[in-house]
Amino acid sequence: MSEQKPQLARSWMAPLKALGRSVAVPLLAVATALLIGALLIIITDTTVIAAFGDGIGQGFKRAWEVISVAYGAFFFGAFGDMYHFTETLRIATPYIFAGLAVAVGFQGGLFNVGAEGQYFIGGLTSVFVGYSITGLPWFIHLPLALLAGAAGGALWAGIVGLLKAKTGAHEVINTIMMNYIAYRLAEFMLDVGGPMARPGYRPVSPEIQPSAYLPQFFPSDTTIRFNVGFFLALAAAVLIWWLLFKTTLGYEIRTVGQNPRAARYAGISVPRIIIITMALSGALAGLAAPMDILGVIHFMPNAFASGYGFDAIALALLGNSHPAGVVVASLLFGALRAGASNMQGVAKIPIDITSILQGLIIVFIAAPAIIRALYRFRGLEKGEGLITTRGWGQM
């Protein structure tokens, strides 16, 4: 009780100030990253360099023009109108699932580097159920296709969990190995003439049945690709939060994550929790793929969009392995990607600038001391920064 007294004695402003400080770092991190991005755009623009040759004033004028065109396109691409705003949300949807997958792993002390492979397998199982079963009403077919994606991912990651639990084989190596196996499996399945390829000369799966489509949110406007998947992702985040922080299983997962030895002494079956955590993580990663397949493209191509695996690690880290944090981080990454793709179209800035911005944002949020030193303000004294994962998760 005595420890609570100083808190009670604080003014009612204290929580507001704390809130301000905790929001300040992320906001300034994003702003600083955008500022550095602007500098990068300016110094790599030949017309700006040329204008500086004509005089300092000319140079700054041209630099301003270049930046306002580029960042105008960027912000328009992320939030400008209904189409672009919904694109941001649409792109964020699979990010949420993939980020949650890695976050659940971190909570359980497991480093799942294999979200990418689980995404591929989830895509295969989900698209298979999507195109091969016909004649079902949507309210059975759609959940079935989603479930298939989750099951595929869960199986793929569950194998790694099983190996870790039974033999101690390291999950980082095994998830990387499973990634490569997944690529090859997907390639085999979808290659021209493969078991899941459509007839013809394109290495893609058949179109899924309309009964397995994720319903469009604006059915009247077919240009908008936003679908109910986004709300499923939000629901999944709430569910995972509830599971992790309000149930016995979640408590066990977090205990094993924080101290497996203590967990064992507390009577928790550590191997069982490792397998469950890994499978749960895989199920979430496996659900990321149907968001793209059932929601947007309606088939699975051979060379599928990749890069989710590593983005997912970044999202989990940015979100501090907390479901709410992952959602916010995913929205941020969605906005960055949607904005940058518009910026590439309008201002011819390579879309790779998104990765630079993402990297900088992670650095600044992970090391708030840099931001505080730049803008000269005090931080929260304790409990700041990100959860650290334990090295290689020694058991």
Added chain:
Amino acid sequence: MTTDTLLKQEVRKARIMGIIFLVFALGIVLLFLPGTTGANRTTFTLNMTRGEALTLPDLTFGTLPGLLIFATIAAFLGAWQLARGFRNHNAVLGAVVGLFVLAFLAWAARDKSMNITGMVQSTLLRAIPIVLAALSGIMCEKAGVVNIGIEGMMLSGAFLAALMGSVTQSQWGGLIAALIGGGLMAALLAVLAIKYKVSQVVAGTAINILATGITSYFSSRYLQTNAALNSPATFRPIAIPVLSKIPIIGPVFFNHSFVVYLTLILVVVIHVMLNYTRWGLRTRAVGEHPRAADTLGINVFKTRYINVILGGMVAGLGGAYLVLSSVARFDELMTAGKGFIGLAAMIFGNWAPFGALGSSLIFGFADSLQTKLAIMRVPIPSQFLLMAPYLVTMIVLAGVVGQSHAPAADGVPYEKE
């Protein structure tokens, strides 16, 4: 009680091992015997046409008897393991996997000829960037800093090697630039991990993403639009006099470019440095128990900074190899996961340089097999064959090698009291 259970575990492990040997023997029979007839003959050639001193005769044998012999030996080893047990079962496992691979090659090359020396040579070459990535990891982790950012450091090295190798028109200019590039990225990791005590996994991930972004951005702004900036001078193979004339060994080891020799020397040097020098002892002390090291007057922070930056330079060398000794240009994302495979090789090799070399060779073999099989038109879908090395790694890791041991303070930021 505990010794009893330990003994039981050992016995169980030995049994599983014997069963794995038998599975490999059975695999040879089930996978390769159907479709092989007595008329098939396999030819392994051993000569490279690069001027060895003497020409070895081709090795030709009946495919069917060959397969049967391989399967029998593997089965015998399995039976012996179950009945009596080998003392060093990891070595025997290596032999059994080797038999399986030989059987596979004999089957794939039936009624054709396959150049074994060429295969071994390309295995080594493809292992080089993976070894360098693994060595980079070892340098950092022995001092207690987890380096997830190897991929990004390699990529930065590769980019600068291409750019500066083109600008200076000298492979040495490219090489030095690559070392600096890898070192700078590592310095960023070091500052974040050591000074700001950012979680090392976070810092490494940030470096991967940053390096991907920066190299791709500058590549599409400059290298793709101006070919003169992406045509670096390259390292040519240097045949070592006399040694390169020895059959098999000559072409495999003594006819390579500078970076390959340097890599092999680095494996030995890092092994010796880590285990037999004062620097190595300090590094390991800092990685295992920084507090104790600090008490004894070792500067933990300085040791970590030096090791991480050196490790980054080794990763940069890996990037330089890809550009200056291999493809002679930079492509976006050209490291294609080699940094992560290197990380796996490091863990698989139990944080030891020679272990890392060994496990990198497995992945190098997988990689070289890929190109060989495409040419040989093997009737199994190539994708399944390409999965095999990853599967084997998982099996070996699970059944046999058991847990590998990271340095005790790996990934833990050090705080001075």
